[in-house]
Amino acid sequence: MKTLFGKSFCPITEEFERHFQNYDEGFELGSQMPEFFLRNWAKSKAWLLNVFERIATDIKKDKSSESGSKTLIQHVLDNLHGNGASGYLLLLFWASQINALSGAFWTLAFILSNPSVYKNIMEDIGSVYGKAGEAKIEVFEDDLKKLPLIKQCILEALRLAAPGSIIRKALKPLKNFVIPPGDFLMASPYWLHRNPKYFPEPEIFKPDRWEEATLKKNAFLDGYLVFGGGKHRCPGRWFALMEIHMLVIILLYKYQFTLLDPMPKQVTANCILHCQYLDLFSLDT
Numbered sequence: 001m002k003t004l005f006g007k008s009f010c011p012i013t014e015e016f017e018r019h020f021q022n023y024d025e026g027f028e029l030g031s032q033m034p035e036f037f038l039r040n041w042a043k044s045k046a047w048l049l050n051v052f053e054r055i056a057t058d059i060k061k062d063k064s065s066e067s068g069s070k071t072l073i074q075h076v077l078d079n080l081h082g083n084g085a086s087g088y089l090l091l092l093f094w095a096s097q098i099n100a101l102s103g104a105f106w107t108l109a110f111i112l113s114n115p116s117v118y119k120n121i122m123e124d125i126g127s128v129y130g131k132a133g134e135a136k137i138e139v140f141e142d143d144l145k146k147l148p149l150i151k152q153c154i155l156e157a158l159r160l161a162a163p164g165s166i167i168r169k170a171l172k173p174l175k176n177f178v179i180p181p182g183d184f185l186m187a188s189p190y191w192l193h194r195n196p197k198y199f200p201e202p203e204i205f206k207p208d209r210w211e212e213a214t215l216k217k218n219a220f221l222d223g224y225l226v227f228g229g230g231k232h233r234c235p236g237r238w239f240a241l242m243e244i245h246m247l248v249i250i251l252l253y254k255y256q257f258t259l260l261d262p263m264p265k266q267v268t269a270n271c272i273l274h275c276q277y278l279d280l281f282s283l284d285t
């Protein structure tokens, strides 16, 4: 949160937590149904938007950044030119909390359900930090480069636990297709990631398929849509991969894990339905 919103950002009170939980729990329905049917959810959303409106005003008033370097959020607000600031901050807050945590969760689950991968990772971690669990460690960016297998596991876990759908509303007729304006279009990263044309043996967790990707040049494998595409592609993707990488290292170093249940055959996808923001942004893609 400090990295994203700046050092003084800390809206977390009990009331904030209650509304945020309510908002998150109703997100899937709330993004698809008129708010009239979900009064409680709409109330929490309005409450949160109000908080983020105040935060946006405070951030804009903060002149300290003019002399020094700007935080990410100040860049975001500059680029929005005053449009939909509270909605974007809420979206940023929600996306950074929910998606990255769920990414870390599935990465751990896949690592633990593949004992040989788990063993190799623990050896790698041991070679960088010494025997697991013994010291208090700090993880630096350079360490991440020494632990590429974990990054491959994250990308592979996200492939298998990708969002089920990304939805757009056609606002104007599309070239070469008969799609009436007003209709909804849906792309499914979840199913695309199970297409053997792009990912041979798609149902199998194979971190080494990522050896072929030129990650140094920030390129994913063809057909990888976990972060969406086009102009609304996830702006937090590199940040997410970095924070999941750090979190997984710290957790694996600190604790010994045992899976209580086998992995489910079909992993529940993160559900990211951002179409509720259609009214906050004039999306035209």
Ligand code: HEM
Pocket: 004, 091, 092, 095, 096, 097, 099, 100, 103, 158, 163, 166, 167, 225, 226, 227, 228, 229, 231, 232, 233, 234, 235, 236, 237, 239, 240, 241, 270, 272, 273, 274, 275
């Ligand atoms: C593993 C973690 C993450 C996954 C899988 C993920 C996935 C996605 C996807 C698929 C979209 C596009 C949705 C659409 O086109 O309708 C998206 C958008 C977005 N993500 Fe992420 N995301 C992750 C982490 C993050 C983080 C950490 C942040 C913030 C730091 C973030 C901020 C956003 C924002 C603000 C958008 C909306 C962009 C726009 O509408 O222009 N995401 N994300």
